[in-house]
Amino acid sequence: MPAPEMMHAIRVHAYGNSEKMHYENVLMPKIEADEVLIKVSATAFNPLDHLIRMGVVQETFPHKLPYIPNVEVSGTITEIGKGVKNLKVGEPVFALLNILSNGAAAEYVATKAEYVAVAPKKIKLPEVAAMPVGALTAWQALFDHGQLESGQRVLIAGAAGGVGTLAVQLAKWKGAHVIGTASEASFPMLKEIGIDELIDYNQEMVEERIEDKLDLIFNLSPEGSNEVSNWLHLLREGGTLVSITSPADGKVAKELNVNVVHMNVQQSGEQLAHIAKLVDEGVLKPVIAEKVKLKDLAELHHRAEVGTVRGKVLITVGE
Ligand SMILES: NC(=O)c1ccc[n+]([C@@H]2O[C@H](COP(=O)([O-])OP(=O)(O)OC[C@H]3O[C@@H](n4cnc5c(N)ncnc54)[C@H](OP(=O)(O)O)[C@@H]3O)[C@@H](O)[C@H]2O)c1
Structure with missing residues (x-):
C-alpha cells in the first residue's frame, strides 16, 4: 500500500x-538514498527536548522552525533508500x-x-523507544x-533516570x-535492577560515603x-570521570593524575544492535515510569518545565 501524503x-x-507546540497534519517525509522511512510505534521524552523547545540551547541546536521534536524511535520500516542494503x-x-532533523513525534520519520x-x-516494540538515548549514552x-x-568500581551519579537505569x-x-x-523513592527500583550500593543525594555527600577508590565515575x-x-x-590514579552534564575541572584532574x-x-x-542482543538475552530492559499519547506531548513539556516529570516517559504513536 502506498504511504499517505500527509501524517499527524x-x-x-x-x-x-509549550503552547507553541501543535498536533497537526503535515507532509510526509521523503527519504534520500541512504535513508529509511519508519512508521513510528513510539518515541520517548528526554530532558533536552524541552530545553530545545524553550530556545535556551539555540546556539548549540539551531533548529529551523517549525520542527518536529524527539530523537528516539521504535517502529517498522515502510520504505528504504536505493543505497540501503x-x-x-x-x-x-x-x-x-539526528537531533537537528525532523524527529519522531510523528506517524512517520526518515x-x-x-x-x-x-x-x-x-520486549514490546513501543517500549524499545525508551532505550536509544539511554543505552547509547551509557554504552559510550x-x-x-x-x-x-x-x-x-563505578559510581553512577544520577542513577535513577532514563540514562542512569540503563547504565x-x-x-x-x-x-x-x-x-x-x-x-530514596528510587531505591527499590534500583535494587531491582541490581545496583550494589545507594547514596541518597538529599541526605548524604558522595565524598563522605565513598571510602575505597573508584575506577570510574559516570556523572549525569x-x-x-x-x-x-x-x-x-x-x-584511583589513572581512573576516569565521564560527564554528560557539568564538566569536571581538567586542571584538578591533571594534578590528581x-x-x-x-x-x-x-x-x-x-551499538544498538549489541544493545538489542542484550535485551533479548534478558540482560537489559527499559525502565518506563509513564506512558503518554503523542497528542498530549505539549502537556508533558509543560510538566517538564515545572519540574514534575520523573523517570523515562514513553510517547505512544502507533498503538
Ligand atoms: N550529553 C549527552 O549526550 C546526554 C545524553 C543523555 C542525557 N543527557 C543529560 O543527562 C541528564 C540525565 O538524563 P536522563 O534522561 O537520565 O534524565 P531523567 O530521566 O530526567 O533522570 C534524571 C534523574 O536525575 C536524578 N537526580 C535529580 N537530582 C539529582 C542529584 N542531585 N544527584 C543525583 N541524581 C539526581 C533523579 O533521580 P530521582 O528520581 O531518584 O530523584 C532523576 O531520576 C540530563 O541532564 C540530560 O539532558 C546528556
Whole structure:
C-alpha cells in the first residue's frame, strides 16, 4: 500500500512555552538514498527536548522552525533508500535520530540507515523507544570512554533516570561493582535492577560515603562543576570521570593524575544492535515510569518545565 501524503505530527512553531507546540497534519517525509522511512510505534521524552523547545540551547541546536521534536524511535520500516542494503521493509527497528532533523513525534520519520538497528524481540516494540538515548549514552560513557572492566568500581551519579537505569544494568552486565546516587523513592527500583550500593543525594555527600577508590565515575546528575570536581579525588590514579552534564575541572584532574571526559552521545546502529542482543538475552530492559499519547506531548513539556516529570516517559504513536 502506498504511504499517505500527509501524517499527524507535533510541530514546534516558535521557541518559548509549550503552547507553541501543535498536533497537526503535515507532509510526509521523503527519504534520500541512504535513508529509511519508519512508521513510528513510539518515541520517548528526554530532558533536552524541552530545553530545545524553550530556545535556551539555540546556539548549540539551531533548529529551523517549525520542527518536529524527539530523537528516539521504535517502529517498522515502510520504505528504504536505493543505497540501503542491511535493512528490509517490514522490519521492526529502533534508532537515535539526528537531533537537528525532523524527529519522531510523528506517524512517520526518515532517518539515515546507519543509525538504525533491528529491534529486540523480548520486549514490546513501543517500549524499545525508551532505550536509544539511554543505552547509547551509557554504552559510550562506560565502555568507549570509561573502559570499564569486570571487577572495577563505578559510581553512577544520577542513577535513577532514563540514562542512569540503563547504565546501572550495563555496568552490572560487565561485572562491575556499581554505586549510584538517587533519591530514596528510587531505591527499590534500583535494587531491582541490581545496583550494589545507594547514596541518597538529599541526605548524604558522595565524598563522605565513598571510602575505597573508584575506577570510574559516570556523572549525569544536575550537580555543578565544582561539586563534580570534588569527586575527582575519589578516583584511583589513572581512573576516569565521564560527564554528560557539568564538566569536571581538567586542571584538578591533571594534578590528581586522573582523566576527565565531557561527552555527547553519538548515533550508532552498530551499538544498538549489541544493545538489542542484550535485551533479548534478558540482560537489559527499559525502565518506563509513564506512558503518554503523542497528542498530549505539549502537556508533558509543560510538566517538564515545572519540574514534575520523573523517570523515562514513553510517547505512544502507533498503538
Ligand atoms: N550529553 C549527552 O549526550 C546526554 C545524553 C543523555 C542525557 N543527557 C543529560 O543527562 C541528564 C540525565 O538524563 P536522563 O534522561 O537520565 O534524565 P531523567 O530521566 O530526567 O533522570 C534524571 C534523574 O536525575 C536524578 N537526580 C535529580 N537530582 C539529582 C542529584 N542531585 N544527584 C543525583 N541524581 C539526581 C533523579 O533521580 P530521582 O528520581 O531518584 O530523584 C532523576 O531520576 C540530563 O541532564 C540530560 O539532558 C546528556
